[in-house]
Amino acid sequence: MSGEMDKPLISRCLIDSDGSLAEAPSGAPKVGILGSGDFARSLATRLVGSGFSVVVGSRNPKRTAGLFPASVQVTFQEEAVSSPEVIFVAVFREHYSTLCSLSDLLAGKILVDVSNPTEQEHLRHRESNAEFLASLFPTCTVVKAFNVISAWTLQAGPRDGNRQVPICSDQQEAKHVVSEMVRAMGFMPVDMGSLTSAREVEAMPLRLLPGWKVPTLLALGLFVCFYAYNFIRDVLQPYVQEGKNKFYKLPVSVVNTTLPCVAYVLLSLVYLPGVLAATLQLQWGTKYRRFPDWLDHWLQHRKQIGLLSFFCAALHALYSFCLPLRRSHRYELINMAVKQVLANKSHLWVEEEVWRMEIYLSLGVLALGTLSLLAVTSLPSIANSLNWREFSFVQK
Numbered sequence: 001m002s003g004e005m006d007k008p009l010i011s012r013c014l015i016d017s018d019g020s021l022a023e024a025p026s027g028a029p030k031v032g033i034l035g036s037g038d039f040a041r042s043l044a045t046r047l048v049g050s051g052f053s054v055v056v057g058s059r060n061p062k063r064t065a066g067l068f069p070a071s072v073q074v075t076f077q078e079e080a081v082s083s084p085e086v087i088f089v090a091v092f093r094e095h096y097s098t099l100c101s102l103s104d105l106l107a108g109k110i111l112v113d114v115s116n117p118t119e120q121e122h123l124r125h126r127e128s129n130a131e132f133l134a135s136l137f138p139t140c141t142v143v144k145a146f147n148v149i150s151a152w153t154l155q156a157g158p159r160d161g162n163r164q165v166p167i168c169s170d171q172q173e174a175k176h177v178v179s180e181m182v183r184a185m186g187f188m189p190v191d192m193g194s195l196t197s198a199r200e201v202e203a204m205p206l207r208l209l210p211g212w213k214v215p216t217l218l219a220l221g222l223f224v225c226f227y228a229y230n231f232i233r234d235v236l237q238p239y240v241q242e243g244k245n246k247f248y249k250l251p252v253s254v255v256n257t258t259l260p261c262v263a264y265v266l267l268s269l270v271y272l273p274g275v276l277a278a279t280l281q282l283q284w285g286t287k288y289r290r291f292p293d294w295l296d297h298w299l300q301h302r303k304q305i306g307l308l309s310f311f312c313a314a315l316h317a318l319y320s321f322c323l324p325l326r327r328s329h330r331y332e333l334i335n336m337a338v339k340q341v342l343a344n345k346s347h348l349w350v351e352e353e354v355w356r357m358e359i360y361l362s363l364g365v366l367a368l369g370t371l372s373l374l375a376v377t378s379l380p381s382i383a384n385s386l387n388w389r390e391f392s393f394v395q396k
C-alpha cells in the first residue's frame with residue numbers, strides 16, 4: 001500500500017538534467033488526449049510521468065503546444081487519434097458533437113470520458129455524459145473515469161482521501177485497460193459496473209460535504225430551540241415580571257448558555273442509535289437483519305453529529321474564557337466591591353469566580369498539552385503522507 005503512496009509524481013528517469021520532462025521510452029504505451037485545456041495539461045503531465053507516451057489533439061496545436069511538457073506531442077485532432085488505442089476526451093459535453101468528424105478514425109478504440117456536468121446540466125439531461133458520448137460513437141467503447149479527480153490533484157499527486165477513481169463501462173476488457181492505467185498513475189480504480197452507473201459517478205463531485213446536511217440542520221434546529229428557551233428564561237421573564245432590562249445578555253451570555261445544551265444533546269444523539277440498535281438486535285435475537293432505514297441513516301451520521309457536538313463544546317469553552325472581558329462583568333465586580341466596602345468587609349473574594357477561572361485555566365493547559373502530545377506523536381505519519389524525506393529522522 002505504502003509503495004503506491006510513495007510513488008513520486010514524476011519518476012526520476014523521466015526528468016532531464018534541466019528539470020523538464022524527458023522523452024518517454026520508445027516502447028512506452030501511447031495514449032491520446034482530445035482537448036488542450038487545464039485537465040488535458042495535467043493529465044498529459046501525469047501520464048508522461050507515469051511512463052506513457054502522450055499525443056494531444058487540438059484544434060489549434062500551434063497555439064497550445066507551448067503549454068505542454070516538451071515530450072508531449074501536440075498535433076491536430078485527426079493525427080492525434082490515429083495511432084493510440086486509448087483516447088481521453090478532455091472536452092465539455094456541449095462540444096462532443098464537434099468530434100463526430102473523427103468517428104471513422106476512432107472506430108474500435110477506447111474513449112475515456114472524464115467530463116463533469118454542472119448541477120443544472122445534471123438535472124437537465126436524463127442521460128449521463130458518458131452514455132451521450134457512447135451514443136455519438138457507437139463503434140467505440142466508452143469508459144467513464146477520472147471525473148472525480150481535479151486537474152490540481154492530477155498535478156500534485158494522489159493523497160489518502162482522494163486516491164479512488166470510480167470506473168464504469170459496458171466492456172470488461174476496456175475497463176481493465178483503463179484500470180491498469182489508473183494504477184500506473186498512482187491512483188486506485190474502483191469498479192462501478194456498467195455504463196449505466198455513469199450518471200451516479202458524474203453526480204459524485206456535485207455532492208458537497210456529503211453526510212453533513214442533516215447533522216448541521218439538526219444542530220442549527222437545536223440551537224434555535226435552546227436559544228429561544230434561554231432567551232425567555234434569562235431575558236424576557238425578568239423583563240416582564242420585574243421590569244429588569246437584561247437584553248445585553250443576548251449576544252454572549254445567552255449564546256454561551258445555549259452552546260453546552262446543544263453539545264450535550266448532540267452527544268447523546270451519538271450514543272442513542274447504538275443503544276437502539278442493540279435493543280433491536282436483542283429483541284430480534286439476531287444481528288443478521290437490516291435495521292430500519294431511519295436507524296441506518298442515524299448510525300451513519302454519528303461521526304458528523306459527534307464532531308458538531310465537539311465544535312459546540314469548544315465554542316462554549318472559548319465564550320467562557322471571554323466572559324470576564326465583558327464590561328457588564330466589570331460593573332458587577334465593582335458593584336460587589338462597593339457593597340463589600342459599605343458592609344465594612346475588608347476581603348473581596350468571590351468563591352464561584354475564583355473556582356471557575358482556576359478550572360478553565362487547568363482545562364486549557366490540559367487541552368494544550370494533549371494537543372501538543374498528539375501533534376508530536378502524529379508528526380511522523382503526517383511527514384510520511386506529505387512525502388517529506390527530510391523528516392524521516394523523526395520516525396527512528
Ligand SMILES: NC(=O)C1=CN([C@@H]2O[C@H](COP(=O)(O)OP(=O)(O)OC[C@H]3O[C@@H](n4cnc5c(N)ncnc54)[C@H](OP(=O)(O)O)[C@@H]3O)[C@@H](O)[C@H]2O)C=CC1
Nearest residue numbers: 035036037038039058059090091092095098115116150151
Ligand atoms: N478542470 C478540472 O479540474 C476537471 C475537468 N474535468 C473535465 O475535463 C473536461 C475539460 O475540462 P477543462 O480542461 O477544465 O476545460 P477547458 O475549457 O480548459 O478545456 C476544454 C478544451 O476542449 C477543447 N475543445 C475541443 N472542441 C472544442 C470546441 N468545439 N469548443 C471549445 N473547446 C473545444 C479545447 O481544446 P482545443 O482548443 O485545443 O481544441 C479546450 O482547451 C471537461 O469535460 C471537464 O468536465 C473533469 C475533472 C476535473
Ligand SMILES: [Fe+3]
Nearest residue numbers: 260316317320
Ligand atoms: Fe460550562
